[in-house]
Amino acid sequence: MPIKISTSKELYSMLIRFVNAAGVKLEIIETGETTPYFSNLAGEIQSEEVFNVVYNGKKIFEIRYEKNRLSAAEYAGSIIREFIEKKDIIAETLDIYKEINLLYNFCEKIPYASELEEIADYILKEAHKKIRFDYGLITRRTANCGIGIICNKLFLPESSLLPPLMKLEEFIFLDKKADIINVFPDNGQLLINCPNSIIYSPLEYHNQIAGVIILGLNSGSDRFFTAQNLKLLKTLSSIFAAVIENVGFAQEQRNIFSQIIYSLIETVEKLDQSSNGHSAKVSELCVGLGKSIGLLNSQIVKLKLAALLHDIGKIGLKSDDYEKHPEFGCEILEHLTKLNDILPAILHHHENYDGSGFPSGLKENNIPLFSRIIAVTDGFDQLVKKYHCDIQTAFEKLKQYSRTKYDPEIIDALRIYLELP
Amino acid sequence: MPVILIVDDESHIRRLLRQSLEEIEEAGCELIEAENGREALELIEKHRPALVLLDVMMPEMNGFEVCHTIKNELKANDTYVIMLTAKGQEIDRIKGMECGADEYITKPFDPDEIVEKSYKIIKMT
Numbered sequence: 001m002p003i004k005i006s007t008s009k010e011l012y013s014m015l016i017r018f019v020n021a022a023g024v025k026l027e028i029i030e031t032g033e034t035t036p037y038f039s040n041l042a043g044e045i046q047s048e049e050v051f052n053v054v055y056n057g058k059k060i061f062e063i064r065y066e067k068n069r070l071s072a073a074e075y076a077g078s079i080i081r082e083f084i085e086k087k088d089i090i091a092e093t094l095d096i097y098k099e100i101n102l103l104y105n106f107c108e109k110i111p112y113a114s115e116l117e118e119i120a121d122y123i124l125k126e127a128h129k130k131i132r133f134d135y136g137l138i139t140r141r142t143a144n145c146g147i148g149i150i151c152n153k154l155f156l157p158e159s160s161l162l163p164p165l166m167k168l169e170e171f172i173f174l175d176k177k178a179d180i181i182n183v184f185p186d187n188g189q190l191l192i193n194c195p196n197s198i199i200y201s202p203l204e205y206h207n208q209i210a211g212v213i214i215l216g217l218n219s220g221s222d223r224f225f226t227a228q229n230l231k232l233l234k235t236l237s238s239i240f241a242a243v244i245e246n247v248g249f250a251q252e253q254r255n256i257f258s259q260i261i262y263s264l265i266e267t268v269e270k271l272d273q274s275s276n277g278h279s280a281k282v283s284e285l286c287v288g289l290g291k292s293i294g295l296l297n298s299q300i301v302k303l304k305l306a307a308l309l310h311d312i313g314k315i316g317l318k319s320d321d322y323e324k325h326p327e328f329g330c331e332i333l334e335h336l337t338k339l340n341d342i343l344p345a346i347l348h349h350h351e352n353y354d355g356s357g358f359p360s361g362l363k364e365n366n367i368p369l370f371s372r373i374i375a376v377t378d379g380f381d382q383l384v385k386k387y388h389c390d391i392q393t394a395f396e397k398l399k400q401y402s403r404t405k406y407d408p409e410i411i412d413a414l415r416i417y418l419e420l421p
Numbered sequence: 422m423p424v425i426l427i428v429d430d431e432s433h434i435r436r437l438l439r440q441s442l443e444e445i446e447e448a449g450c451e452l453i454e455a456e457n458g459r460e461a462l463e464l465i466e467k468h469r470p471a472l473v474l475l476d477v478m479m480p481e482m483n484g485f486e487v488c489h490t491i492k493n494e495l496k497a498n499d500t501y502v503i504m505l506t507a508k509g510q511e512i513d514r515i516k517g518m519e520c521g522a523d524e525y526i527t528k529p530f531d532p533d534e535i536v537e538k539s540y541k542i543i544k545m546t
Contacts (some may be wrong), residue, residue: 094532097437101531129533419457
């Protein structure tokens, strides 16, 4: 790495200390400079003796010295060389320091990001600090949706570059390797308008390519990407690929869970064709009621699930044990640990406000709130569906059982929700 | 000529900071170093630096005490103090120590961030 030394006071003072201690006269000139960096030769002494200081194969300084003082010049040369070497090592350390810092920030950030776009954006921003690319592009490939492009608008490639970049993307997707392209082949097979320099990496996780990252420099740029840039990009790509995988898993898990729930509901409804849509209607009413009495969103989600599944226990019923269905329901659902906290709501949805219900004979506020809500909405939908009552009549009938069967407050909440007088 | 003081007990960290700030030095800023709190306070009184990059974890006198002395006893309110804290230390709690520091940067520091901030502070951008 070329370093201009002429401004360093530190080296200067080291050299002064040396010449004073050794009692020598030297003149030290940096390559390319006309005025000496250091001199105590005091003009009048004309010295023809020259020692060249060479570093990494290049002459960086020349030292003129008095006759017979070659060893002093050599020693001064070694001071300079060691100084420059030290500078190089520090510069290198600093560079690595920057990279570590980037990775630290990146790894810290990732657990908090839930959106892929957000992480992709962050990758480009952080990588830009270190790699200084002109444009960047991340593609995302999914089995059913094809190729998507995630771009930060700060680093958007020119629109004329997009088609060749997408061609390159296709190539990377098949090739599955990260690489640097600094010189494009003349025949232009890969890219038509050749950009100057490009690094790319597939987003690979367990042999699956989830997408591609491409970073490029504009043509005309005097810079090129380095192997170190590529290594950093590869590391970022692997982390990102793992994140994509994780986000995918989480999504899949949620999907499977809701599929299970809907299969269970379907099972209940198939048992009794007349109850068709009953669970869905009860849950719809519960959500409305829950909102109107000010439940939190997280509670409403649970209430909705409990309402959808409240009659699941009917699967196991024989003709004479109707009262067992809340317990059966709990027994069926307890295998889904995610549903554990809605089991009480299901178990007690046939409790009555005055304590005359089943299975436990709970009274008033001892009955879980969700069960009291489900009891009211369950009763209401039955009146509408089974007995073909209109809303007003159904509500009036229900109201007759306020305080005996139903919680009066929930009855009132239902009235407000239904916008009845 | 604006002066920037680097205070850290570890010489290699001072080295890295100095190297990070090289371009600022070339732009005409003087960089000085201290390896402990006492030395730092002497240099601050003498040079009145525009910026102090101050490590928190130092033996004898820690960064908080140094900062507190800068701001309260030396009344060097035009000296901008950036504290360098270890990653993982909770910045909020450290801020709660009310030593009067102007800013906090975590170690390992981001060299670009240091340069950017320093430029702003010594208004040479």
